[in-house]
Amino acid sequence: MYQATAQSVREGLVERWNDTYAHFHKENPKQAYYLSMEYLQGRALTNAIGNMGLTGEYSEALRSLGYTLEDVMSVERNAGLGNGGLGRLASCFLDSIATLDLPAWGYGLRYKYGLFKQGVDKATGEQLEYADDWLEVGNPWEVARPQVSYPISFYGKVVNGKWAPGKQVRAVAYDSPIPGYKTRNCISLRMWDAQPSAVEFDLAAFNASDYETSMGPTNLASMLCAVLYPGDGTREGKALRLSQQYMLCSASVQDILARWKERGNSDWSKLHEKVAIQMNDTHPTLAAPELMRILMDDEGLSWDDAWAVTKKTVAYTNHTVMPEALEKWPLDLVEELLPRHMEIIKRIDEEFIASAAKAKAAKAAKKDDKKKDDKKKKESEEEKPAMVRMANLCCISGMAINGVAAIHSEIVKDFTFNDFYKLFPEKFQNKTNGVTPRRWLAFCNPQLSAVITKWVGNDKWVTDTDELRKLAEHATNPELQAEWKAAKLARKKICKDYIKKVTDIDVPIDSMFDIQVKRIHEYKRQFLNILGIIYRYKQMKAMTPEERAKCVPRVCIFGGKAYATYTQAKRIVRLINNVGSVVNNDPEIGDLLKVVFVPDYNVSLAETLIPASELSQHISTAGTEASGTSNMKFQMNGCLIIGTLDGANVEIRECVGDDNFFLFGITDPEVEPARAERAAGKFVPDARFTETLEYVRSGVFGDKFEELLGSLEGNEGFGRGDYFLVGKDFASYLEAQERVDVAYADSMGWTESSIISTAFSGKFNSDRTIDQYAKEIWGIKPCTVPERK
Numbered sequence: 001m002y003q004a005t006a007q008s009v010r011e012g013l014v015e016r017w018n019d020t021y022a023h024f025h026k027e028n029p030k031q032a033y034y035l036s037m038e039y040l041q042g043r044a045l046t047n048a049i050g051n052m053g054l055t056g057e058y059s060e061a062l063r064s065l066g067y068t069l070e071d072v073m074s075v076e077r078n079a080g081l082g083n084g085g086l087g088r089l090a091s092c093f094l095d096s097i098a099t100l101d102l103p104a105w106g107y108g109l110r111y112k113y114g115l116f117k118q119g120v121d122k123a124t125g126e127q128l129e130y131a132d133d134w135l136e137v138g139n140p141w142e143v144a145r146p147q148v149s150y151p152i153s154f155y156g157k158v159v160n161g162k163w164a165p166g167k168q169v170r171a172v173a174y175d176s177p178i179p180g181y182k183t184r185n186c187i188s189l190r191m192w193d194a195q196p197s198a199v200e201f202d203l204a205a206f207n208a209s210d211y212e213t214s215m216g217p218t219n220l221a222s223m224l225c226a227v228l229y230p231g232d233g234t235r236e237g238k239a240l241r242l243s244q245q246y247m248l249c250s251a252s253v254q255d256i257l258a259r260w261k262e263r264g265n266s267d268w269s270k271l272h273e274k275v276a277i278q279m280n281d282t283h284p285t286l287a288a289p290e291l292m293r294i295l296m297d298d299e300g301l302s303w304d305d306a307w308a309v310t311k312k313t314v315a316y317t318n319h320t321v322m323p324e325a326l327e328k329w330p331l332d333l334v335e336e337l338l339p340r341h342m343e344i345i346k347r348i349d350e351e352f353i354a355s356a357a358k359a360k361a362a363k364a365a366k367k368d369d370k371k372k373d374d375k376k377k378k379e380s381e382e383e384k385p386a387m388v389r390m391a392n393l394c395c396i397s398g399m400a401i402n403g404v405a406a407i408h409s410e411i412v413k414d415f416t417f418n419d420f421y422k423l424f425p426e427k428f429q430n431k432t433n434g435v436t437p438r439r440w441l442a443f444c445n446p447q448l449s450a451v452i453t454k455w456v457g458n459d460k461w462v463t464d465t466d467e468l469r470k471l472a473e474h475a476t477n478p479e480l481q482a483e484w485k486a487a488k489l490a491r492k493k494i495c496k497d498y499i500k501k502v503t504d505i506d507v508p509i510d511s512m513f514d515i516q517v518k519r520i521h522e523y524k525r526q527f528l529n530i531l532g533i534i535y536r537y538k539q540m541k542a543m544t545p546e547e548r549a550k551c552v553p554r555v556c557i558f559g560g561k562a563y564a565t566y567t568q569a570k571r572i573v574r575l576i577n578n579v580g581s582v583v584n585n586d587p588e589i590g591d592l593l594k595v596v597f598v599p600d601y602n603v604s605l606a607e608t609l610i611p612a613s614e615l616s617q618h619i620s621t622a623g624t625e626a627s628g629t630s631n632m633k634f635q636m637n638g639c640l641i642i643g644t645l646d647g648a649n650v651e652i653r654e655c656v657g658d659d660n661f662f663l664f665g666i667t668d669p670e671v672e673p674a675r676a677e678r679a680a681g682k683f684v685p686d687a688r689f690t691e692t693l694e695y696v697r698s699g700v701f702g703d704k705f706e707e708l709l710g711s712l713e714g715n716e717g718f719g720r721g722d723y724f725l726v727g728k729d730f731a732s733y734l735e736a737q738e739r740v741d742v743a744y745a746d747s748m749g750w751t752e753s754s755i756i757s758t759a760f761s762g763k764f765n766s767d768r769t770i771d772q773y774a775k776e777i778w779g780i781k782p783c784t785v786p787e788r789k
């Protein structure tokens with residue numbers, strides 16, 4: 001029934017899709033291309049019928065056949081071709097691009113296996129990983145286009161200024177339709193699959209039974225699209241990752257230029273008037289040198305002409321300031337894999353250095369500055385082996401460089417890329433992230449949406465989220481409050497049933513649902529959350545039954561995957577699970593505290609958890625989380641946030657007001673001094689912190705978690721000096737949690753804050769973000785597909 005439903009929906013989409021392509025072709029507008037190694041599309045069915053405005057019709061039709069839409073849609077596999085926020089952002093952007101009728105497309109890779117499926121070992125609490133064979137039963141949303149295919153070359157050498165490649169595969173297009181909401185526009189997400197190139201297949205070797213030789217190209221092709229982010233600990237792993245990135249860039253650039261020609265364009269100096277390429281983080285950086293190579297080596301442009309137009313065509317979004325995530329590749333590896341590109345990169349580098357030196361001389365630099373710059377230059381020259389730093393290449397080639405939240409964009413200018421900022425301040429921008437209100441409110445939370453539509457007076461808020469503000473006028477109205485609470489309760493019930501089904505834990509529905517879901521990472525500080533829970537548990541244990549009865553009951557829910565080789569993150573998962581086993585089975589505590597780790601966090605699980613949330617935790621060390629996007633989804637769904645002044649939290653708090661945000665922790669400028677204080681041995685932890693660590697060490701939760709606790713201490717043994725400052729923020733975190741408890745006890749006040757949260761979430765609509773990209777970076781305008789006559 002799922003397959004049949006999906007096929008019928010697809011049929012409806014294909015007409016819009018073809019019309020959109022034909023219309024763009026006819027109008028020949030400037031078009032933007034979003035290049036991303038990750039997309040987290042989640043399920044497509046509900047979204048497609050919702051965007052087409054056919055949810056009622058499909059529910060009805062399925063019911064008449066003896067099915068429910070909920071059951072049918074839940075059969076669909078999640079398309080999980082990404083890690084976390086960056087991948088989901090790309091998917092939200094596609095929804096907004098289509099909804100705003102913008103001429104833009106997405107490009108990605110069609111990985112055979114998505115991000116791993118996560119399980120939890122019942123006995124040890126450890127994370128288990130399984131391959132996610134998401135294509136196992138086929139994907140009704142994609143259309144294979146074997147006629148759209150490009151050669152992708154690797155290795156070999158440069159002969160007379162041109163590349164004579166050593167190996168080749170073919171990139172084949174698989175397209176998925178992305179319908180906009182209440183519009184006929186339907187754009188494409190084109191994902192490349194790697195196929196062996198027939199010319200390379202050694203038939204003679206095969207017939208001589210030398211299968212290893214003959215299957216070489218086939219194996220290379222299947223490796224290229226096997227998984228997202230293969231381990232890159234070895235040189236082979238690095239070569240594979242870089243090859244994947246190159247395949248995305250080369251296939252996409254070839255395709256973009258072919259379309260540009262197909263639409264009758266021919267003046268290369270005006271390419272940027274028709275094409276903008278957005279590089280989603282540094283993974284697609286090679287788009288710039290690939291464009292240069294094609295323009296010069298295939299189209300015959302001079303270096304200067306090719307460079308002039310490339311610089312106006314590509315743009316770069318930075319998503320992280322964590323130094324270990326700023327990609328660099330060994331120069332000799334790039335040289336071996338992509339010899340012609342390495343030549344181009346070297347020349348870009350040389351010309352940049354020369355022009356920067358000139359600019360500096362012209363400024364007759366202030367002496368201090370010069371000293372600092374000289375020192376930096378020395379450091380970079382001394383790096384061995386030599387590296388190609390992708391973000392630097394992006395900053396030099398890009399027409400625009402943007403961060404993803406206001407505070408992050410400032411950090412990018414002041415620290416991460418300060419040298420580049422000084423040279424080209426005009427390139428630097430901010431584009432605060434957003435999320436699509438269709439998937440993340442209208443479709444995932446029909447209960448709350450119905451209440452919103454009633455009180456706002458219409459459903460225009462589904463696109464124009466500023467309309468949500470109208471809710472604020474009624475935030476204290478008992479009638480709205482009652483409906484609001486009923487909607488929340490309905491969602492908590494659905495969530496409770498889901499938790500029971502997957503973990504067998506019974507959670508009480510009248511408790512506060514407190515949720516932290518995101519990748520498990522030390523900087524996101526799930527560790528701080530669980531230590532806070534441990535402290536709470538310890539306190540409760542010490543209370544008399546009368547005192548205990550006054551506690552605000554909580555269900556603390558965690559979800560998220562730890563990267564397979566990230567040991568410390570995996571220990572955090574184990575600690576959470578072990579704490580859960582003890583707390584959830586403690587008869588003294590009963591329903592007052594539950595700790596749940598819901599396995600296999602993905603888009604669909606988020607759609608179940610977020611509508612049920614009352615409190616959510618966004619508690620990264622200040623200055624480390626570029627933006628966060630789940631904070632926006634929680635806010636839209638009337639959830640209050642406990643958080644630090646980090647990423648988009650800062651702007652969310654500005655919107656909802658400090659009364660409706662539980663702020664704690666040190667600020668970004670206080671972080672380095674706090675680290676210095678620790679390093680100098682001057683930090684005195686709060687007694688509650690020390691007690692909590694001792695409590696874990698006493699073995700209450702089975703294992704003593706020495707390696708984990710040690711990371712919060714000195715620099716000896718396991719000690720890493722608490723780099724993310726869990727100890728520093730612990731007291732402030734506990735105090736904020738006390739404020740949460742007090743606030744929750746006042747049910748009317750809490751509901752008012754919840755309504756206010758939704759009411760002022762309008763800014764975090766990805767339509768707003770995309771509108772800014774379109775106007776301020778891409779220079780594209782809506783191109784609306786007319787109704788069929």
Ligand code: CRA
Pocket residue numbers: 084085086087089281319320325404433625626627628629647
């Ligand atoms: N991990 C940031 O850390 C941000 C998203 C989307 C991240 C998040 O704070 O919300 O990007 N960065 O902008 C990233 O992937 C490579 O860097 C993320 O998802």
